[in-house]
Amino acid sequence: MLDIVVIRRDPDRVRRSLQRRGLDPSVLDDVLRLDTEYRSALADLERAQSERRTLSEQIGRAPDKAAATAERRPRLDVLAKLSEQQQERVRELAPDVEGSPLRALLEHLPNLLDESVPDGADERANVTVRAWGEPPRFDFTPKPHWELGEALGILDFERAVRLSGSRFSILKGDGARLARALAQFFLDRATVRGYVEIAPPYLVTRATMWSTGQLSKFSDAMFHDDDTDLYLIPTAEVPLTALRGDEIIDAAELPCKYTAFTPCFRKEAGAAGKETRGIMRQHQFDKVELVWLSHPERSFEALESLTEDAASLLRELELPHRIVALCAGDVGFNAAKTYDLEVWVPSAKAYREISSCSNCTDFQARRSAIRFRRDAKSKPEYVHTLNGSGLAIGRTLLALMENFQRADGTIAVPRALEPYAGFSIVGGV
């Protein structure tokens, strides 16, 4: 959610950001008009309330309350009726009332883009910031991970379909073990880099989901239970970001860095036909997430740091990858700036997203009410929130399988992972 005050005082900045995202900025005119109407209605209401209060206090002080009440009755009745109407009007216009037109407009305004975000309409305009490693050259015909996995008996798609339908998979034996090793490896590295490990709930309330801005972004993509009105998390970003919601954090505690290993659940309803083979896109996948609550002045440094935390994992796993800065048209709703980490996927002959690291500035913090105090005397301010995958387990696993496959159909385990896996070759004798 954007700060209405920023929209009011610097509408041009918001307009520019919307345009860069390829959105129609004319909604701002409606926002500004409704906001003016709202404030005028609010002033009317407050005037009536103030007068009513004064009269009530006079009655409270009077020795003969009955007489004092009778005397003021006509005016009080007028005020009661008046403020009831004004209350109604304010409720219709208020930006903080669910379902009001102003609120609806505000909820659909994406975060302000950072100036450093490159221009461009879609992913073709994304800018590669740096690359690491060379795509492997095979002296045999490399196989996609689903063929490798089934041949090695570590991936089972047929039985997964039988149990749960499409877009599910089963890991078996060394495959399951490798996935667990990756999770452990990622969490350990995060801990070393100062992240506090959290084991959060996988089901959260509608309010929590709303507070991290997922309801607009993923609303069709989320699994939901009608009985309890609980949502299965689409990413651990949700519980980790909301973790300190409604709190005022001591400035000395910033930055707060959290990590969690959780499954993620997504309907992926609109994604039919895209990357359907294998484990690239699933209804359920595991991920280690990294979240920062940052001092606002340092959040863009924090984004570099967070991105480096994720990238270091790919380097340690010896996986060729590149870091791209998303262009204006490709940056997500919540984010001011995003770097994607893309790993080389031989079967696609392309780099594919394995992590997305975003600075959401105060956009989520405002919804979630995550604040801090600069010092004992200052007013609470919103922190900046950042999130990134570090990393998605399934995609790392498939990248590892495809990049480290050998002519005999076995797969080498990267050295850094060996102690975690307990073996150095998958399918070795």
Place this chain on the structure above:
RNA sequence: GGAGAGGUGGUCGAGCGGUUGAUGGCACCCGCCUCGAAAGCGGGCAGAGGUGAUGAGCCUCUCGAGGGUUCGAAUCCCUCCCUCUCCGCCA
């Protein structure tokens, strides 16, 4: 799931129809004292919104959430949510 108790400011905890947005303790901040610190003493210290200059001041709202009664509600009534204790069930 059943029975009971309760949800108040950063925290603990009073208040249970009328200048109470809220006594007091702790924490925190400023000052005095001190070589320095502790202790002690004095003072300050909730949040949101509107208005003003993103100042002072003024105004409104907020005591889990939402409704109601009343001139007036943290205080009374209703609904919902949550927490705790005991019982039941259970990995």
